[in-house]
Amino acid sequence: MTVRVLLVDDDPMVLEFLRTILTASPELDVISTAEDGAAAVEEVLRHRPDVVLMDLRMPDVDGVRATAEIRKLDNPPFVVVMTTFDTDEQVRAALAVGASGYLLKSTPPEALAHLVLAAATGASVLSPETLQRLQTPAQAPLDPRIARLPDRDREILVALGEGLSNASIARRLYLSEGTVKGLVSRLMTTLDCDNRTQLALLSQGVFENRNR
Incomplete structure (x- = not known):
């Protein structure tokens, strides 16, 4: 097509x-x-x-x-x-x-x-170069909506920040691609995002807080 x-x-x-x-x-x-x-x-x-x-x-x-x-x-x-x-x-x-x-x-x-x-x-x-420039700075506090997410949802958010496709996320987390699609859709609703790109820009806070 x-x-x-x-x-x-x-x-x-x-x-x-x-x-x-x-x-x-x-x-x-x-x-x-x-x-x-x-x-x-x-x-x-x-x-x-x-x-x-x-x-x-x-x-x-x-x-x-x-x-x-x-x-x-x-x-x-x-x-x-x-x-x-x-x-x-x-x-x-x-x-x-x-x-x-x-x-x-x-x-x-x-x-x-x-x-x-x-x-x-x-x-x-x-x-990837400009994603790093646009993501939340390390010193910014973690969005409280992200802080309340289950661990699995945070892993999905991190993977989106790395630019992974649904299929790649499914392989990493041992899930079906359909399950990943549903989780991404739910994250968009929870975090008030219109698309995957907006989710990816929120992911840096997860990286920083997970590594502290």
């Missing part, structure tokens, strides 16, 4: 580069592009893509506002933001409004198609 992708960036050269990379995969179909956030929302309504690859810094309607509007739609697509190391605040804001992951613009071309395909399955698409 082909994954339908919308590309959003205010630089036409970036759009063309991304289109070239992604259309090389027979599993991906770049159905449209947009050069600002307002146009991105219109294109989502018009074409109903599976994944939106969203730039953050754009004039007028930026990527955060566009992501928020897209995620409020019925049956919204997954939104993966693209960023550089100097946009931590915008990345946090995008994740808070429902982006399911982020990629650095320096992501190797050979990895990009694989990551977009992963995003289409609902998996978190995380850059």
Whole structure:
């Protein structure tokens, strides 16, 4: 089944580069592009893509506002933001409004198609380097909601912070993949998170408190 992708960036050269990379995969179909956030929302309504690859810094309607509007739609697509190391605040804001992951613009071309395909399955698409920058600082107190979690749920949270898939978590914890899926869903509800990426950002507190 082909994954339908919308590309959003205010630089036409970036759009063309991304289109070239992604259309090389027979599993991906770049159905449209947009050069600002307002146009991105219109294109989502018009074409109903599976994944939106969203730039953050754009004039007028930026990527955060566009992501928020897209995620409020019925049956919204997954939104993966693209960023550089100097946009931590915008990345946090995008994740808070429902982006399911982020990629650095320096992501190797050979990895990009694989990551977009992963995003289409609902998996978190995380850059390990920036995940470390965005996770809760070691000195921050443990979220009381996390402190009340059973040990098994904490292990799930730690694994999500490592970027593991449901299948990998199931193998590590000797559970069925269906059980892991259910536990992740329950964690989202308990911790008031919209997706796996938001859960992953909460995991650092578990790491730090477990190692004290």
